[in-house]
Amino acid sequence: MELYDTEEQQVEAIKDWWKENGKAVIFGAVIGLGGLFGWRYYQDSAIQAREAASESYTSAISVLDAKGADAQADIQSFIDSNSDAEYSVLAAMQLAKAQVEAGNLDEALKQLEWAKAATKDAALSPLLAYRVARIKAEQGNFDAALTELSAIPDESWKGRVAELRGDISLRKGDSDAAYSAYSEAQQAADASRTLQIKLDDLAK
Template sequence: MAFDLQEQEQIDSMKAFWHQYGKWLAALFAALVLAYLGYKGWGMYQKDQVRDAAQSYAELEKKIIAGDLDGVRKATASIETTYGKTPYGARAALLAARLGFDRNDTAFARAQLSWAAEHASEPGIKAVALLRLAGLELDQKNFPAALAALAREHDAAFDAEFLDMKGDVQLAKGDKPAARDAYKSAVAKLPGDSPSRQFIQTKLEALGG
């Protein structure tokens, strides 16, 4: 097929362009394809991780119900190692900590609560872990550790609970003015019809505040 002069010039121009940039365009296309496949593959991997984590978490719950502390130790360690980046990692640590506390294994409970507070991807779970850790330290009369846990960054939605716990710690260590201040700050964070507000207000009244 014959081409006129203008068409031939366009063809020659395209050939020259492809000769100069063709390899780069092909490489770019290949990189985009690989990136897309990698993205899809990563999505499938994450989906599989969450599914497998859920199954392991269900097995952990059975061990919790059975009171199998040794089994819980192993199952929790496995979940934290293999699925620690999924939401099930921190949740498993919270469950395990509760059984450890009930069995008077405070070292195990403390370790699990600390792990959950450090690795939780959900702000609410992190806050609960810190509150329980502070409560454990309070029970052990380890007041500096309890206050340190309460001083850590947390979801603002839990401010009242943190301040209430802080008041309990300060009261237990004998610092009534600090306890009163913490309770007052906690009350200020809660709506007037909150049952928690009324309960904390009772603590304040007992302190003469």
């Protein structure tokens, strides 16, 4: 580091440095502040968008609660307008539930299959696959339902998947496969209380 004999020399050195580097410093400061304010603007916009989507979702579900499956057009409009948000997946799931209750299994299956393909939430994926399998089983498409179940690897779903596999096997007339599936389900952490009854019925 250079040593300066007087304050005047220090001032002159600062002036010279500023002449050489001042523009770069100002440019860097502008870019830095611009980036900071831009990031804050982006965050604020993202928060506002999430809040707006949340309010729209709440409103759409209120309509669904009031009208049931007759609210399909309203809910579909919400889904189409928010297809890049997870709220659209939740809305599709709620609409599918109403359609199942109304006996519209084909429409419910369409909603669930769309939601399964659209969701980015790993926790929702097995739930959606499970519901798709249940509807396919209700439609009598047993093999497709079993294929859907085989794609759920989550250990936390092992009992429910095995039990539904047993239910499907029973409906196919394969009691041995059903008993085996129920026995497997009974060993899982998420085993249901009805499994022993199902096993007892098969043992009679």
